[in-house]
Amino acid sequence: MVLPKAILRQTLNAAFVSKARRAASILFYYKPVGFTRNIHRTASNKLEYDEEKHILDELRSKMSAEDRETSRKLRNIGISAHIDSGKTTFTERVLYYTGRIKAIHEVRGRDSVGAKMDSMDLEREKGITIQSAATYCSWLKNNENHHFNLIDTPGHIDFTIEVERALRVLDGAVLVVCAVSGVQSQTVTVDNQMRRYNVPRITFINKMDRMGADPFRAIAQLNAKLKVPAATLQVPIGSESNFKGVIDIINKVALYNRGVNGETIDTDTIPYELKALVEEKRQVLIETLADVDDEMAEIFLEEKEPSVDEIKGAIRRATIARKFTPVLLGSALANTGIQHVLDAIIDYLPDPSEVLNTAFDVSKEESKVNLVSSSHEPFVGLAFKLEEGKYGQLTYIRVYQGSLKKGSFIKNIQTGKKVKVSRLVRMHSEEMEDVEEVGAGEICATFGIDCASGNTFTDGSIEYSMSSMYVPDSVVSLSIKPKSKDLANFSKALNRFQKEDPTFRARYDEESKETIISGMGELHLEIYIERMKREYNVECETGKPQVSYRESITIPADFDYTHKKQSGGAGQFGRVAGTLSPVASKVNEFETAIVSGAIPEKFLAACKKGFDEACEKGPIIGHRVLGVKMLINDGAIHSVDSNELSFKIATKTAYRNAFLKAQPVILEPIMKVSVTAPNEFQGNIISLLNKLQAVIQDTENNHDDFTLEAECPLASMFGFVTSLRAATQGKGEFSLEFSHYAPTLPNVQRELIADFNKRQENK
Numbered sequence: 001m002v003l004p005k006a007i008l009r010q011t012l013n014a015a016f017v018s019k020a021r022r023a024a025s026i027l028f029y030y031k032p033v034g035f036t037r038n039i040h041r042t043a044s045n046k047l048e049y050d051e052e053k054h055i056l057d058e059l060r061s062k063m064s065a066e067d068r069e070t071s072r073k074l075r076n077i078g079i080s081a082h083i084d085s086g087k088t089t090f091t092e093r094v095l096y097y098t099g100r101i102k103a104i105h106e107v108r109g110r111d112s113v114g115a116k117m118d119s120m121d122l123e124r125e126k127g128i129t130i131q132s133a134a135t136y137c138s139w140l141k142n143n144e145n146h147h148f149n150l151i152d153t154p155g156h157i158d159f160t161i162e163v164e165r166a167l168r169v170l171d172g173a174v175l176v177v178c179a180v181s182g183v184q185s186q187t188v189t190v191d192n193q194m195r196r197y198n199v200p201r202i203t204f205i206n207k208m209d210r211m212g213a214d215p216f217r218a219i220a221q222l223n224a225k226l227k228v229p230a231a232t233l234q235v236p237i238g239s240e241s242n243f244k245g246v247i248d249i250i251n252k253v254a255l256y257n258r259g260v261n262g263e264t265i266d267t268d269t270i271p272y273e274l275k276a277l278v279e280e281k282r283q284v285l286i287e288t289l290a291d292v293d294d295e296m297a298e299i300f301l302e303e304k305e306p307s308v309d310e311i312k313g314a315i316r317r318a319t320i321a322r323k324f325t326p327v328l329l330g331s332a333l334a335n336t337g338i339q340h341v342l343d344a345i346i347d348y349l350p351d352p353s354e355v356l357n358t359a360f361d362v363s364k365e366e367s368k369v370n371l372v373s374s375s376h377e378p379f380v381g382l383a384f385k386l387e388e389g390k391y392g393q394l395t396y397i398r399v400y401q402g403s404l405k406k407g408s409f410i411k412n413i414q415t416g417k418k419v420k421v422s423r424l425v426r427m428h429s430e431e432m433e434d435v436e437e438v439g440a441g442e443i444c445a446t447f448g449i450d451c452a453s454g455n456t457f458t459d460g461s462i463e464y465s466m467s468s469m470y471v472p473d474s475v476v477s478l479s480i481k482p483k484s485k486d487l488a489n490f491s492k493a494l495n496r497f498q499k500e501d502p503t504f505r506a507r508y509d510e511e512s513k514e515t516i517i518s519g520m521g522e523l524h525l526e527i528y529i530e531r532m533k534r535e536y537n538v539e540c541e542t543g544k545p546q547v548s549y550r551e552s553i554t555i556p557a558d559f560d561y562t563h564k565k566q567s568g569g570a571g572q573f574g575r576v577a578g579t580l581s582p583v584a585s586k587v588n589e590f591e592t593a594i595v596s597g598a599i600p601e602k603f604l605a606a607c608k609k610g611f612d613e614a615c616e617k618g619p620i621i622g623h624r625v626l627g628v629k630m631l632i633n634d635g636a637i638h639s640v641d642s643n644e645l646s647f648k649i650a651t652k653t654a655y656r657n658a659f660l661k662a663q664p665v666i667l668e669p670i671m672k673v674s675v676t677a678p679n680e681f682q683g684n685i686i687s688l689l690n691k692l693q694a695v696i697q698d699t700e701n702n703h704d705d706f707t708l709e710a711e712c713p714l715a716s717m718f719g720f721v722t723s724l725r726a727a728t729q730g731k732g733e734f735s736l737e738f739s740h741y742a743p744t745l746p747n748v749q750r751e752l753i754a755d756f757n758k759r760q761e762n763k
C-alpha cells in the first residue's frame, strides 16, 4: 500500500470549498483640482475593517504596557499553499535560521532524515505533509527578539481540516506560491480558507531557481484570480539557475545570501541593468497601496515621494486590514530570500492584540464578547487539535485571554468538567519543551486533558465559548475489515482517528454488516489504512471507493399518515399531516404549525427525532438527504395509546411516503478538476475528460505546460490517476475538490436504485 510520491500527488483528492465571499468593489474617484489620479476602493471591506479597528483600539487600551510589549513581539503564523509549493522546505530554513535546528534536511532528501516538520514516518517517506506541525522559534530583528508560533500545514486538499484548524487559531499566514506554476487550484482554496477566518497574509513566491520561473506572472495571477491587490516588495537578481538574490525596492538595496546555507546577508548597490525595473515596480507598489490605504492615497495624490517608513506603514495597515498582500521572492531550496520573509512577518503581519477575537458568554444568553489579549484577564483558550502521543492525548490550545499555568484547574465550557493542567509544553514538531506558564496570544499543548477538538476552556470564573471551526462534509467512503481477528486494535484505531480528525468518519452499517469509513478523498482514507497497519499492527481489506451520494426531492408532496398498533398489549397511535417540500439552500428543515394542541409538544419533539433519523438514510438508496423541509401542521393523538415512539414512527413513515411522491432525485458530488501537463498532451487530456463527462471550463497555456479546469462527477474520477498517467506518459498532475451536488443522469439514478433494491432483496 506504499504509494510513490508521483502517484500520491495525482491521487484523487476531494473537499468542500465554499464560495469565496468577495466584497463588491466600488469605484471611488479622488479627483482634486489639477490631479487626474484615480483610486479604486473596496468600500464594504473598508467599512468592515474600520469598525473592527475601532473595537481593537478600545481593547488594546485595556492592556497593560507590559502586555502590549509582549504581544508586539509575538506572531502566530501559518504556512499554507498548493501541494508541493515548498512549504516544508521553506519552514526547514526558518527553523535553521532561527536556530531551532542545527542542520537542514530536505523533504525526501538523500540523507534519509527528512524535514523536521514532517515528523510522521509516512510523511517523510512520501514527502508530503499530512498533519500540521507546530513549532516555536525566535527571530532577532533590530536587536529585539521576536517569538513565532509557526504551523506548517498540508497542501493536499484531503487533509484540509488541518488547514482549517490552523487558520482558526493563527493571526497571519505566509502564502507560498510556486514561481513556475503560479496560482494553482489549491492556492485558491487556501485563499478562501484565509478569508473565512479573516487571516491577513504575505505571499512568498518560491522556486525562483526553477526553469520557467516568472514571479510577475504569478503576481498578476494573485491580482486576477484571488482578487486581492498584490504587489512585489522585491525584484529578482538573475533568474532560474542564475538566480542570485533580490533587490529590496523599498530601501533600494541589493541583498545576497552568502555562506554554505545562505545564513549571511550581504548588501550591495542595485545592478545598473535593474535600476529601471526597480523604479517601475516601486511605482506599482505605491499606486497599489494608494488604492487601499488612505494615508498613502494622500501622499500619492499630492505627488510626493513617500518615505521608507510611510511605505512600510501603509503596507502594514493594508495587510492587517486584509486589503493587500505584499509579495516577497526567493528559493527555499537554494537558501535564498527566507530571512526577508521573517522580517516581513514582523513588519507586516499582526501581533495577537491586533486581531479581533470574540466569544459567546454562555451565562448571558450567548451574548457576544470581545476578548482582550492580556495575561491579566481571566483565562480563555481554545483546544483546536488533538493528537495521541507517546504520553497520552496531547491537546493543542491557543490562549486568547489570560494565561495558562501548570498545575492550575481549567473548565471545559462544553462539558462543564474541571481539569488540572498537569503538564504544559511548547511544541517543536514532535519534540516538546516544558514550560510553567503560557500567556495571552500564545499556542501551547497540554497532556491528559479529556476534551474534543473545538472545546473552549476558561479559568472557571467566566462562561465563554468560542465558535468552532468549519468541518467539511465527506465525499468518499469504502468498506473496511481487518484481515486478522484483532477487532480490539481495529476499533481502537478508528476511535482515535475520529477523535483527531473530524473529517474522518467510521460507522457500522447494519444492512451490509460492514464497517464503512468515509473522508475527504481516496488519499485521505489510504493514509488512515496505512497508519492502522503501522501504528496498530492491523492490516485491512477494503472495498472499492464509493461516492457519497445524497437524496433530495424536486416538488412538494402532502402527507397524512396514522401509525396504529392497537391489537393486544400496549398500543401505539400517532397521526401526522403536513407537507414535504424541497429547499433551495440544501439544508434540511423541520417546522411545526399545530393549532389547538392537536399534537402536544413532547410528541412534536419525537417527530423531530423521526425526521432527523429519516434524513440520515434516504428512502431511495439509503444515502443522506439534502434540502428537504418537513412541515407538520395537523395530527391526532389517542388518550391511552399515543407515546413518543408512535409519533417517531408515524413521522418516519409519512416522510418516506411523501418523499417517494415528490419526484425524488439522487444527487452526486461534482468535482472541480484541475489538470496540469506538458502542452503536447493537451489533445489527449481533452478527449480523456470528454469521455468522463467533464465540462471543461477554462484552459491556460503557459510556455511549456497548460492547466485545464473542468467540472466532473466524482464517480467518473476513480481510477483517473491511471488514465492520466497513460495519457501523459506520467507527466500530468491533477487535483480534485468538491464543488457542488447535482442530480445524476436518469440512467445512473435507475442503475443506483436497481442496485440498492437488489442488495435489499439479497439480505
Ligand SMILES: Nc1nc2c(ncn2[C@@H]2O[C@H](COP(=O)(O)OP(=O)(O)OP(=O)(O)O)[C@@H](O)[C@H]2O)c(=O)[nH]1
Binding pocket: 081, 082, 083, 084, 085, 086, 087, 088, 089, 090, 106, 107, 127, 128, 129, 130, 153, 154, 155, 156, 206, 207, 208, 209, 210, 330, 331, 332, 333, 334
Ligand atoms: N527548485 C526548487 N525546488 C524546491 C524549492 N522548494 C522546494 N522545492 C522542492 O519541491 C518539492 C516539494 O517541496 P515541499 O517542501 O515538500 O513542499 P510542500 O508544499 O511542503 O508539500 P506538501 O506539504 O506535500 O504539500 C520538494 O522536492 C522540494 O525539494 C525551491 O525553492 N526550488
